Amino acid sequence: MEIQRKAPIGRPRGFDADGALERAMRVFWEQGYEGASLTDLTKAMGITRTSMYAAFGNKDELFRKALERYTEGPAAYAARALREPTAEQVATAFLGGSARASTRPDCPAGCLGVQGALAVGDPGRNARDALTAWRNEAIALLHDRFRQAVDEGDLPAETDPGLLARYLMTVANGIAVQAAGGTSRDDLQQVADVALRNWPPA
Template sequence: MGRRREFDVDKALEAALAVFWQKGYEGSSFEDLTRATGVARPGLYSAFGNKRALFLKALDRYDAKYMTYLGEALAEPRIRDVIRRFFEGAIEVQTLGGHARGCAVVNGALACSDATEPIRQELIARQAETEHAWRARLERAVQEGELPPTTNCEMLATYIMAVNQGLGVQAKSGVPKAVLCAIADHVLATWPASLAEVEAEPRALPN
């Protein structure tokens, strides 16, 4: 029989996530991880595998625990509410507990060097999945008449991701939550009009 683990795996994973969230993958040493989890290196290896495996498990936990707002936002029936709820959720997580946390995925991607390219590619792949979900939701909004048929959904999805990543960087650098919310409000204020709104606009009289 194997030895029974003498630590709470779930709590250790949460502690490891906090380290990676703050420092990124490359900036987090095993000493940081053992100190935060209270688990010696052999125990971490036994429970999670190497540092890369631990990081990926921590990211899975981040998605499951802190990214639930994404699915909730995409399920909103109106596209403006989708956008509003998404940015509200993102900003709440990025400033959780009043701390300058930023986005764990963005933090990790920005802190990767050539030596950790596989990790960066994993983070990019996760962001691509989110962008794909956005494109699908925007295409639905076009079909339902909430966005004009000429809307470039691929570019608009990229724009949303770029704004969110920018919010994450700003949050990590300590920009106040109120300012982040103002940025999100500006995005909503400049959001494309619905097809009905476009058709309702007064037309110029011919000369």
């Protein structure tokens, strides 16, 4: 008599986890953390809540994974900008990238990192803290790049790298908020151009 064997414990999941995470990222991007219900998320992902918990953890953990995907995908312009040869080119690429990423025709308008937890209560505290840390990390990376530029003589010695980094992040965040309100890419690029007119001369 042949014994029926159970499926191996490590069998593959019955869905595309990568595609599901991409769709979850878009829901959070469009609706924010609190606006995205578990029903919205699982429906968009095409899976049950049980499958979501098994594959991604709870809503907080799913949001963090979605933010990581956003950083490596639509927001990858920030990491690329840091590799530009001069501080001014870094700033130009950073703001231009923000304008483009915030107005992609195939994606929600604005920035997941800005809108994800703009108006959340106590249940969304973890998401808000994650986004604060995300933005602070970007500021720190810009600060380090501008400190390097000062050391190399690419920026004036009296330049405050931290202030310059926060200035760029503030403009980029404003670009994202305006994009979410329907401002066009061309208009946002003009804002970026104006913001860079008074860039410190070397």
